[in-house]
Amino acid sequence: MEYFSLNNIGLFRFSIFPQSDLFHFSSSIKGGVSTGAYSSLNLGLYSGDNPEHVKENRERIANVAGVPVENLYIPCQTHDDKTFIVDEQFLNLNDEEKEKKLYGIDALITDRKNICIGVTTADCVPVLIYDPHKEVLAAIHAGWKGTVARIAEKTVIRMTEHFGSNPKDLLAGIAPCISQERFEVGEEVVETFQEAGFQIEDIGYRNTETGKMHLNLQQANKLILNDAGIPAQNIEIANLCTYSNPQLFFSARRQTIHSGRMVTGGILK
Known part of the structure; x- marks a missing residue:
């Protein structure tokens, strides 16, 4: 995984994904306005941070991604195995209806262009899956409970059933998480x-x-992706520990309740 900076926002990206069709990222703590334990790019709404700081941070990440902040879709995750497809019908809902639809969701899937889908983490495993043939993107939050529930495999199945994806074509990236x-x-x-x-x-x-x-939650999710039909050579693992790198990442286990959140997500161009 490669570190890069845009507008002073510190980000990571996978080498396995084609940059021409997909802008993707996994955020670090660098480039935001939050202070103290949440310093500085905390993107978690329910983390205990000043909501105005989180709002500004989300606007900054949306700006870097090249979308308006209202086109940044992050679910209210509950460590479950529910997936949700962000389609045109969803995009036409009002804000309140969208919020209801995204409650209790731990994986988003879309084929819509110019919107950003993502998940928040602070030790849990973020996974991105991209289908370069069908142009479909998924962002998955897999904590240990989601890993046990095989949410990554369920996401692949949903992509196969709804979009006609072939698991052999899929590319997957396992972003920074606890080692x-x-x-x-x-x-x-x-x-x-x-x-x-x-x-x-x-x-x-x-x-x-x-x-x-x-x-090893990274290895567990790699095995799950393999079981779902994604070839081992199509899976990239960041091998970056959120707990052991306080200069780069928030960590719920290291910081207990005063932990910010990173976002891992992407935009189909």
Whole structure:
């Protein structure tokens, strides 16, 4: 994943996606107006930050993306597995109706041009999927609960059923999230993954000193994308830890309740 800056906004982008047809990004903490623990590019509305600061930050990210802020669509995520298609019918709704439709959604899919879809994260796994043939983009929020629920696979299935995407054509990017080293979990989480069919030895290791299990959410989501039919060579992993890089990222686990949010998203040109 490559770091770049536009209008003093610090962003990351994948090399696997064609730049000509798609503008995409994963934001850092750099380039906003928020202060204190939320310094500076906090894009999370419900993070405890000053709402006016978040509004300004969202306007800045929309400006960099080349869309008006009203064309920036970010769902109200609930760590579930619900996907939503942003289509012309949705775009014609009023603001209140749009807000209702986006509540409880953790993945957005669209083929509409010149709008930005994205998801917010601060340790959870953001995933972008792009179909270069059908020109369809998906933005997915996969926390550990969404990973267990295989939201990335459900998104691929939705793209296949609704847009006729062929999983073999899809390109996927797994953006910055918490690393395996930093993601220590309790036994109840381990059991939840096992009950969902995951082979723990494929995605976790036990710390010999603490006895605690550490899970690799990036690897888990890569395996899910593979299972959904996306070839391994079509998947790029950022391998950037949100917890371990405070100069670049917010981290809910590191900062507890006073954590901002990054956005990972894109615009079809």
